[in-house]
Amino acid sequence: MILGRYNTGERVENRTIHRQSGEAVNKRECRFGICKALLLSASCFALVLINTHCVTAQTEQEIALKVAFVSRFINYVTWPEIDEQPGEEKTFLISVVGDSVHLGAFEKLSSMKTARGQRVEVRRGSIDESLRTSQVVFIATPNKTIIADVLKYLERSPTLTISSGQGFVRLGTMINFLDMETGGGRKLRFEINNRAAKTAGLKISSHLLKLAVHVENTEE
Numbered sequence: 001m002i003l004g005r006y007n008t009g010e011r012v013e014n015r016t017i018h019r020q021s022g023e024a025v026n027k028r029e030c031r032f033g034i035c036k037a038l039l040l041s042a043s044c045f046a047l048v049l050i051n052t053h054c055v056t057a058q059t060e061q062e063i064a065l066k067v068a069f070v071s072r073f074i075n076y077v078t079w080p081e082i083d084e085q086p087g088e089e090k091t092f093l094i095s096v097v098g099d100s101v102h103l104g105a106f107e108k109l110s111s112m113k114t115a116r117g118q119r120v121e122v123r124r125g126s127i128d129e130s131l132r133t134s135q136v137v138f139i140a141t142p143n144k145t146i147i148a149d150v151l152k153y154l155e156r157s158p159t160l161t162i163s164s165g166q167g168f169v170r171l172g173t174m175i176n177f178l179d180m181e182t183g184g185g186r187k188l189r190f191e192i193n194n195r196a197a198k199t200a201g202l203k204i205s206s207h208l209l210k211l212a213v214h215v216e217n218t219e220e
Contacts, residue, residue, distance in 0.1 A: 076205035092118035095125030098140030139163045158201045
């Protein structure tokens with residue numbers, strides 16, 4: 001299965017710092033740490049475990065984790081036009097609408113291939129006809145107006161829409177990342193709007209649905 005974590009914890013080292021008065025104080029240090037990715041058997045999802053310390057919103061580590069999630073999501077979603085002609089060599093297009101930091105991170109996926117053998121291409125997305133040719137659109141902005149405009153333009157297009165922020169799945173994005181606080185630190189999880197995916201003609205694997213913290217509109 002897929003499971004991603006970035007726990008906000010503290011790795012503490014006690015250093016004695018002598019002040020002019022001779023008083024000693026302890027200085028606490030925070031360091032970033034990243035655990036290696038672990039791959040399970042073919043019957044399970046890839047397990048991505050990333051620990052980051054003293055992390056703030058939208059750090060490079062957090063963005064890299066989202067990209068890792070997306071690279072696995074695409075292997076558990078069925079696009080009708082891809083599966084109807086599986087023998088054809090096609091380009092799997094990921095468009096990023098929003099900030100350039102996310103775009104740069106996603107561009108690292110350009111050398112990979114999907115489970116069905118398509119070459120992945122990443123480009124900056126804009127709200128025009130070219131957006132509808134994308135298999136995935138990652139909306140890298142918290143601006144609800146922009147999100148609504150993208151979703152309206154892609155209405156009923158077979159495009160997997162992914163966002164990151166509270167409440168965005170209710171706007172109609174199909175997968176939405178959530179930054180959740182737990183007793184053990186912060187965790188990156190995701191929720192799914194399955195009805196939006198079905199309306200667009202996409203089929204999300206039941207395995208992925210089980211891993212979501214919330215699934216919106218699961219009725220047939």
